[in-house]
Amino acid sequence: MARPMPISSDAVTRIAYPVLGLLLLLLLWQGYIALFDVPQAVLPRPLAVWNATVNNLPLLISEGRVTLLESVYGFLLAFFLGIPIAVAISSSRTLNLMFYPLLIATQALPKVALAPLILVWLGTGIESKLAIAWLVAFFPIVVDTATGLRSTPTEMLDLAASVRASGWQTFWKIRFPAALPFVITGSKVAITLAVIGAVIGEFISSNEGLGNLLLVANSQVNTPLAFAALLALAVLGMALYAAVAFIDIALKPWFSEVRH
Amino acid sequence: MVALSEVDYELRKGELVALLGPSGCGKTTLLRMVAGLTRPSGGSVIIRGREVTEPQDDFGFVFQSPNLLPWRTVLSNVLFPMEIKGRLDAAAKARAVELLEHVGLGKFLKSRPHELSGGMKQRVALCRALIHSPSLILMDEPFGALDELTRMEMHELLLDIRRLTGATVMFVTHSISEAVYLADEVLVFSARPGRVSDRIRIDLPYPREAALRYTAAFREYERRAGAGLGVLHHA
Numbered sequence: 467m468a469r470p471m472p473i474s475s476d477a478v479t480r481i482a483y484p485v486l487g488l489l490l491l492l493l494l495w496q497g498y499i500a501l502f503d504v505p506q507a508v509l510p511r512p513l514a515v516w517n518a519t520v521n522n523l524p525l526l527i528s529e530g531r532v533t534l535l536e537s538v539y540g541f542l543l544a545f546f547l548g549i550p551i552a553v554a555i556s557s558s559r560t561l562n563l564m565f566y567p568l569l570i571a572t573q574a575l576p577k578v579a580l581a582p583l584i585l586v587w588l589g590t591g592i593e594s595k596l597a598i599a600w601l602v603a604f605f606p607i608v609v610d611t612a613t614g615l616r617s618t619p620t621e622m623l624d625l626a627a628s629v630r631a632s633g634w635q636t637f638w639k640i641r642f643p644a645a646l647p648f649v650i651t652g653s654k655v656a657i658t659l660a661v662i663g664a665v666i667g668e669f670i671s672s673n674e675g676l677g678n679l680l681l682v683a684n685s686q687v688n689t690p691l692a693f694a695a696l697l698a699l700a701v702l703g704m705a706l707y708a709a710v711a712f713i714d715i716a717l718k719p720w721f722s723e724v725r726h
Numbered sequence: 727m728v729a730l731s732e733v734d735y736e737l738r739k740g741e742l743v744a745l746l747g748p749s750g751c752g753k754t755t756l757l758r759m760v761a762g763l764t765r766p767s768g769g770s771v772i773i774r775g776r777e778v779t780e781p782q783d784d785f786g787f788v789f790q791s792p793n794l795l796p797w798r799t800v801l802s803n804v805l806f807p808m809e810i811k812g813r814l815d816a817a818a819k820a821r822a823v824e825l826l827e828h829v830g831l832g833k834f835l836k837s838r839p840h841e842l843s844g845g846m847k848q849r850v851a852l853c854r855a856l857i858h859s860p861s862l863i864l865m866d867e868p869f870g871a872l873d874e875l876t877r878m879e880m881h882e883l884l885l886d887i888r889r890l891t892g893a894t895v896m897f898v899t900h901s902i903s904e905a906v907y908l909a910d911e912v913l914v915f916s917a918r919p920g921r922v923s924d925r926i927r928i929d930l931p932y933p934r935e936a937a938l939r940y941t942a943a944f945r946e947y948e949r950r951a952g953a954g955l956g957v958l959h960h961a
Contacts, residue, residue: 621793628787629807720797
């Protein structure tokens with residue numbers, strides 16, 4: 467039946483303790499600079515980072531928007547190409563044997579090493595960033611979805627057999643919905659990887675995005691701005707992760723009996 | 727491995743037969759073979775003169791766990807077999823609602839399985855097995871995970887449904903009193919390799935009521951079944 471609501475004091479500590487942790491870190495940071503007299507170009511004070519963030523907010527938002535779109539599109543590409551491939555390799559033994567080892571091999575390859583080639587093929591526009599984001603986000607979606615499709619509870623398959631469901635019906639009405647929690651788990655990993663992929667793409671060659679801003683700020687020895695860009699990237703990554711995690715939490719009770 | 731040997735039994739139409747035995751005696755395997763979910767390595771299952779090699783359209787199966795699809799509502803879980811058979815029409819929906827109302831779940835049509843208790847879930851599973859008016863209902867320890875009180879309620883419900891539908895029921899259990907209370911006939915199994923150690927006709931009139939459980943005749947049937955299981959020595 468319904469689980470008891472979390473006690474409010476628990477909710478308070480859940481917010482208060484992380485905030486306390488953050489404050490402690492900021493204090494150590496500030497203390498370190500004061501104690502060792504670190505120049506701003508090497509490590510800016512927390513307040514300087516905050517000021518750089520506030521003063522450059524429009525810039526951070528417009529560059530962040532570029533990185534956001536590259537990450538999201540790259541993720542969506544990985545999602546919509548990854549799921550059919552997972553379906554194919556999990557439903558056909560032949561396809562599985564043919565392509566699964568290849569998939570593992572591509573995963574073992576560091577994607578950064580491919581980035582310069584992708585740049586040659588696709589140019590310096592958004593296409594190359596999408597390709598890199600897609601490449602890194604693709605693998606967890608394929609592997610988790612394929613795992614999900616192969617771990618349908620046997621009782622559910624018995625149910626399908628007992629009502630004489632066709633292979634097609636068993637797939638769409640039982641195996642696929644039962645695999646959705648796995649798809650979401652894969653997506654949570656993939657979305658954070660997609661942001662990394664987009665930034666790698668921007669690092670290699672770009673004139674926009676937070677990755678590019680980071681490089682520009684670094685070359686100008688504007689360390690507070692570089693930190694502000696990092697902060698914006700962290701916020702972006704967490705927001706995207708939270709969006710997928712939110713879907714996960716919303717769907718969780720529906721799949722309570724499928725999870726192992 | 728031989729899970730089961732020398733089971734020779736004729737199931738009579740409209741009867742409720744209980745397969746009673748310890749874990750691993752092959753009673754579930756026998757039920758699955760009758761259902762067409764498992765192929766026998768030897769021998770055959772013949773129903774209405776035809777060998778059963780796959781699940782039949784007019785069989786209903788109730789699993790050990792409720793085995794509901796958690797992403798579907800109660801109503802759509804009950805309608806699942808009709809959906810698969812391509813018979814999802816107004817009549818099917820009306821029947822599903824009627825069945826759910828009959829088992830006391832009329833207010834939970836739109837609920838999801840995770841919102842229900844164990845007994846409620848198993849009642850939904852029972853409705854799902856009955857939705858296409860099967861002539862043979864196969865039940866694999868369906869009430870094993872329920873508490874005593876819920877289990878007794880389910881017994882009344884099952885006998886009630888069976889009286890209304892006239893369906894033949896094959897019921898697997900490891901509870902002596904459950905087998906005696908429900909069945910026209912109890913097949914008692916001994917452990918590996920599974921074989922039928924006793925066949926007990928329960929000549930107690932239906933409708934049966936809870937008070938019956940405490941009569942001398944009932945106790946005597948229980949004692950005989952216990953002897954068949956090997957938990958008692960023959961007197």
